[in-house]
Amino acid sequence: MAVPGALLQRDRPRLSDASLAPIALLAALPVLVALWKQGPCLQQGWGGTEPFWRFCYSDLAVGVQTADAERGITAYLSGDVPLDQPPLTGSVVSLIAxxxxxxxPLATQRWVLGVWAVLAVAALVLLAWWVRTMPGHRGDALQVAVAPVAGLTILLSPDLLGVVLATGGLWAWSRRHPALAGALLGAGLMARTYPALLLLVVAAHAWRTGRERELPRFGGAALATVAVIALPFLILSPGTLTRSWSAWFDAPAGLGSVWYLPTLAGSPWPASVLTTLAVLGILVAVVLAGLLVLGTPWAPRIAAVALVAVAVVLVSGKSFPVQTSLWLVPLVALAGLRWRDHLVWALAEAVHFMAVWLYLSGLQNPDKSLPPGWYAVALLLRVGAVGYLGVRAGQTATAFPETGDEAHDDLADDLRSSI
Known part of the structure; x- marks a missing residue:
């Protein structure tokens, strides 16, 4: 089938159209909001319950202190810095610390968050450019650059590293660079777990679009990257390589998960049951992704399929902490969802963000507690919003490509015209 010239032109990277300078200025806004939110903790530290009341708690800062990450990357590789992070993320954090x-400890925490804030601005600019120039997607870069969820979560954890690598892998695959795509997604897998889903989505997409000959280079690069990153750990400290993943099997239900509702009711479910349910959720996500890629009349947007898969895994997982919502930010933009969908989700995230910290602080001070019932409402609101994103992404993936590419609402146009 002939491809219209307009689509071919749209698939080319447009450096001038990407407007990197204004996008860079806008990308600083979520990071500045995150730093402002961290203000009380940057002054007084992250200990006690005060960070919960001040909404400035950060796993990134607390993990640096509790794991003695200031000892550096050499200590981390040898197993003497027990950061609860996947190996690549732990290496980067310990290197910075x-x-x-x-x-x-406080000086180190401030340094790590300061460096991470600078890197976050650069990462948002890069993500926005990838969104703007990804072939066949025509995503709204502003949905990344000024994402409200980024302002809430970007300094809470080092998840941003995995998000950048995973998004870069999708972009490289769409630009027909299979080896680079495999390398980035392989590195992303060593930084966070969800790029494993994206590897499967890309493989299915390759079969659907007649690019199966590129899979050996794609898979080989992914395996080689994983091997290179894993090698120092296998030599020096094999336990560090699998620490964060092996702990998942025996972990109880975590905050944000629908499986935390029985815990709120005083009857937590066994870890084995939760692990089984989470694995079933992963299988459902893989099956849905396969059906979307292989069962539609035309090849769907790869990012829309990825958003469906990741959303299913998040809402069915054993834990759904606030920082993992950052995974969805570039996928929402690349999937072509409207600003109204984005803002509905962001509002639910903001409500849950406030509720979870009030609930946690109340566990140690019942006189100022958010009742479990109210936290359950906020939790379900957020899970429902993420499920809504998954439904909308599924609709986008199965829509006729021209419809999906041209779907923009007035808010996006108004924001774009301002720059």
């Missing part, structure tokens, strides 16, 4: 110019 080891370069801290000040002495003492």
């Amino acid at each position: 080891g370069l801290a110019p000040g002495e003492g």
Whole structure:
């Protein structure tokens, strides 16, 4: 079938059209909001219950202190820095912490968050450019650059590293660079777990679009990257390589998960049952992704399929902490969802964000507690919003390509015209 010239032109990277300078200025806004939100903790530290009341708690900052990450990457590779992170993420965090110019835990925490904030601005700009130039997607870069969810979560954890690598892998595959795509997604897998889903989505997409000959290069690059990253750990400290993943099997239901509702009711479910349910959720996500890619009349947007799969895994998982919502930000933009969908989801995330910290602080001070019932409402609101994103992404994936590409609402046009 002939491809219209307009579509071919749209598939080319447009450096001038991407407007990197104004996008860079806008990308600083969520990071500045995140830093402002961290203000009380940057002054007084992240200990006690005060960070919950101040909404400035950060796993990134707390993990640096509790794991003695200032000892540096060498100590981490040898197993002496027990960061609860996948190997690549733990390596990057310990490397940054080891370069801290000040002495003492608080100085190291401030240094790590400051460096991460600078990297976050660069990452958002890069993500926005990828969104704007990804062939066949025509995503709205502003949905990344000024994403409200980024302002809530970007300094809570080092999840951003995995998000950048995973998104870069999708972009490279769409630009027909299979080896680069495999390498980025392989590295992403060593930084976060959800790129494993994207590897499967890309493989199915390759079969659907007649690119199966590229799969050996794609898969080989992914395996080679995983091997290179894993090799130092296998030599020095094999336990560090699998620490964060092996702990998942015996973990109880975590905050944000629908399986935490029995815990709120005083009857937590066994970890084995939760693990089984989470695995079933992963299988459902893989089956849905396969049906979307292989069962539609035309090849769907790969990012829309990825959003469906990731959303299913998140809402069915054993834990759904606030920071994992960052995974969805570039996928929402690349899937071509409207701003109204984005803002509905962001509102639910904001309600849950406030509720979870009030609930946690109340566990240690019942006189100022958010009742479990109200936290359950916020939890279900957020899970429902993520499920809504998955439904909308499924509709986008199965829509006629021209319809999906041209679906933009007035808010997106107004924001774009401002730059």
